[in-house]
Amino acid sequence: MYDALTSRYTFACPVRGETHVRLSAFREVERLPGSAHPAVFSVRFECECGDDHLGLVVHPELDWEPLGLQEGAFLNLMTARIEPIEAEFADLAIRRIGGGEWPWTFFCYPEERPRPVFPSFFRLLAPGSSRDSLGIAVRCPACSRVSVNLVSAQHVDLPFHNDAEIGVVEHVFAEDVARSLEEFRGQLYSADFDARRLQLQ
Ligand SMILES: [Zn+2]
Ligand SMILES: [Zn+2]
Helix, strand or coil: CEECCCCEEEEEECCCEEEEECHHHEEEEEECCCCCCCCEEEEEEECCCCCEEEEEEEHHHHHCHHHCCCCCCCEECCCCEECCCCCHHHHHHHHHHHCCCCCCEEEECCCCEEEECCHHHEEEEEECCCCCEEEEEEECCCCCCEEEEEEEHHHHHCCCCCCCEEEEECCCECCCCCCCHHHHHHHHHHCCEEEEECCCC
16 A cells, blocks of 8 residues: 555564555565556565565556646656646646656666656666665566666655766676576675666656
């Protein structure tokens, strides 16, 4: 369950009963095979109790509810075409997207260009070596290849907040960028990041 006012997801926690986490607390996002309408994602997240837990998120919660969009709205990533919906919040989101602003962006290293993206294309997330930095492994919606970016937590948590400049690992990753979250964390700490500008236009 996503709360657009606090930008937090609600999950069950074995210690606290219920916990509220931001997108930047997600560690692994994996689409469950076989699920289609809607697609269901298994999410490993870092809980305030100190442990990681697993939770389930359906596709609209992951990509559209942070924008105030409900299930049933169609948003084409490449053409920015969307069916109009009534809610005012959604209306604002649609106008911003129509104006060329994207809720989430990342830098695709194989294509050497910024791309719009949605959280369902995030694969792995882990804190970077500096404070407030977050490493994300993203599968590109356009070319399907994986890039690793270093961004701020806000870049992930707040739709339409895009860092002006982000870190990019100059390496073309295989689909299985890391077999485990631990391996990804290790890669993040040893990797060299190059700065790229995230200007989409
Ligand atoms: Zn917990
Ligand atoms: Zn790409």
